[in-house]
Amino acid sequence: MAKIAIHGFGRIGRSTLRVALQRGLFTPAAISDIKDLPTLAALFAVDSNYGRWPEEVRVGENAFNIGGRTIPYFDVAKELPDWGALGVDLVIDCTGRATTRLGAQAHLDRGAKRVLISAASKSLQDADAVLLAGINLDSFDPERHKIISMASCTTNALAAVVKVVLENWGIQHGFFSTVHAYTNTQSLTDQPMKDRRDSWAAAENIIPSSSGAAKALNFIWPDLKVTGKAYRVPVRTGSIVELNAVTERPTSRDEVIAAFRRAASTEPLNGIMDVLEEEWASSRIVGDPHSSIVDLPLVQVYAGTFISVAAWYDNELGFANRLAEVAQRLAG
Numbered sequence: 519m520a521k522i523a524i525h526g527f528g529r530i531g532r533s534t535l536r537v538a539l540q541r542g543l544f545t546p547a548a549i550s551d552i553k554d555l556p557t558l559a560a561l562f563a564v565d566s567n568y569g570r571w572p573e574e575v576r577v578g579e580n581a582f583n584i585g586g587r588t589i590p591y592f593d594v595a596k597e598l599p600d601w602g603a604l605g606v607d608l609v610i611d612c613t614g615r616a617t618t619r620l621g622a623q624a625h626l627d628r629g630a631k632r633v634l635i636s637a638a639s640k641s642l643q644d645a646d647a648v649l650l651a652g653i654n655l656d657s658f659d660p661e662r663h664k665i666i667s668m669a670s671c672t673t674n675a676l677a678a679v680v681k682v683v684l685e686n687w688g689i690q691h692g693f694f695s696t697v698h699a700y701t702n703t704q705s706l707t708d709q710p711m712k713d714r715r716d717s718w719a720a721a722e723n724i725i726p727s728s729s730g731a732a733k734a735l736n737f738i739w740p741d742l743k744v745t746g747k748a749y750r751v752p753v754r755t756g757s758i759v760e761l762n763a764v765t766e767r768p769t770s771r772d773e774v775i776a777a778f779r780r781a782a783s784t785e786p787l788n789g790i791m792d793v794l795e796e797e798w799a800s801s802r803i804v805g806d807p808h809s810s811i812v813d814l815p816l817v818q819v820y821a822g823t824f825i826s827v828a829a830w831y832d833n834e835l836g837f838a839n840r841l842a843e844v845a846q847r848l849a850g
Contacts, residue, residue: 520849521547523606525594525625526613527558529702530636533838534610534845535562536571537807539584541839543846547606549582550592550599558582558591567755567834568805602629608849610841612636619644622665632664634845636837638734639667648737651809651840652790653677658848668844669734671809671837672696672748675759675829676731677738678791678810682781683825684739686773688766690823694746696729696759699833704750725750731759755835756800758813760828768822778812778827790840794830803830807839 522544524531531551538544551558556577562584563575573585582589592599601609609625609632616622616635622645625633639645645667649655651674658666668674676694683689700720704711711717715725729748736742744763782791792808797815811830818826831837 520544520607520846521605522845522849523548523550523599523601523604523609523630525550525598525609525611526615526636527551527553527562528612528614529834530838530841531610531612532562532565533568533834534612534636534841536565536568537835537838537842538845539587541842543842544849545587546589548590548592548599548604550594552593552595555580555582555591555593598624598628600628601625604629606630608632608634608845610634610636610845612841617644617667619665626664632848633666634841634848635665635667636841637667638669638673638730639665639737642737648734649844650674650677650738651844652787653681654738655844655847656786660848666844666848667734667737668841669737670731671831671833672698672729672757672759673731673734674809674837674840675757675831676761676810677735678781678787679759679761679812679827679829680735680739680742680744681787682777682791683761683763683765683827684742686777687769687823687825689742689744690764690766691743692761692763694729694731694744694759694761696731696746696748696757698727698748698750698757699753699755700725700750720750721752723752753800755832756804756830757833758800758828758830760816760826762824762826765823765825769819769825770822771817771819774817774819774825774827775814778814778817782812791829800830803836804832805835806830806832807836809836809840
């Protein structure tokens with residue numbers, strides 16, 4: 519069986535472990551981070567967003583013990599583990615710091631066969647491929663693709679919507695906005711931050727932000743003319759992205775709704791995209807494993823060629839489900 523390691527045990531690293539164990543996808547060969555093991559174990563055992571882990575979580579000698587599974591832990595404050603000696607086939611880098619080729623290459627230099635990055639690479643030259651489940655994962659080439667980016671949670675949510683619109687009506691140009699839960703890049707209280715808007719308390723403000731999703735989409739569809747921005751809002755998790763686009767061919771609201779119902783129930787997006795038939799708020803999708811959950815009551819079409827489609831996503835657990843699935847497939 520392939521050996522997979524999780525490097526970086528923050529929000530996405532811990533969520534990915536939850537998914538991997540709950541779904542029986544894999545048990546990591548190792549977990550690495552720069553923080554102390556007891557605190558990391560406690561954060562996994564009791565999660566503010568997703569509750570208590572149903573099994574006993576204990577700390578062993580340089581290892582997690584989760585429901586009887588022993589998972590070695592490596593403190594990487596000084597250097598990365600010797601992935602080669604551990605026989606690791608794939609490292610999931612969840613640190614957010616492997617977005618350049620130099621950062622990702624360090625894992626290969628330490629003996630890993632492949633690296634999956636849980637963030638958008640800075641450029642196409644910084645990864646061998648940008649691969650998203652349901653979108654272009656079938657183009658994976660094990661000989662050429664050693665550094666793979668899975669982009670961001672927003673990119674995964676938006677890409678599924680873009681795929682359906684492109685394949686059915688084409689896109690002349692478009693603009694998206696994501697209303698996104700706050701993240702660790704922001705401040706808990708008012709204080710000076712590198713990005714000025716992030717200086718105000720995340721849990722008390724609506725904060726405009728940039729989004730790298732447009733650039734990541736262009737890695738997949740080079741001719742796509744879509745751009746956008748983000749707004750961070752005071753919720754712990756659960757986000758929504760809205761695509762407004764001028765299509766190449768006319769359509770109707772009923773046709774758009776039918777197309778998304780069909781896409782959500784058939785390959786390759788079945789299990790990755792879902793639809794909501796009724797009116798809900800963001801709490802409905804917290805913990806939902808889909809990458810993109812299209813809100814059908816919000817679909818609008820104006821003058822035949824101007825369409826608006828909104829898709830919810832749990833920006834932590836939805837993304838973590840894809841990350842664990844893709845890691846299992848690439849490692850295998």
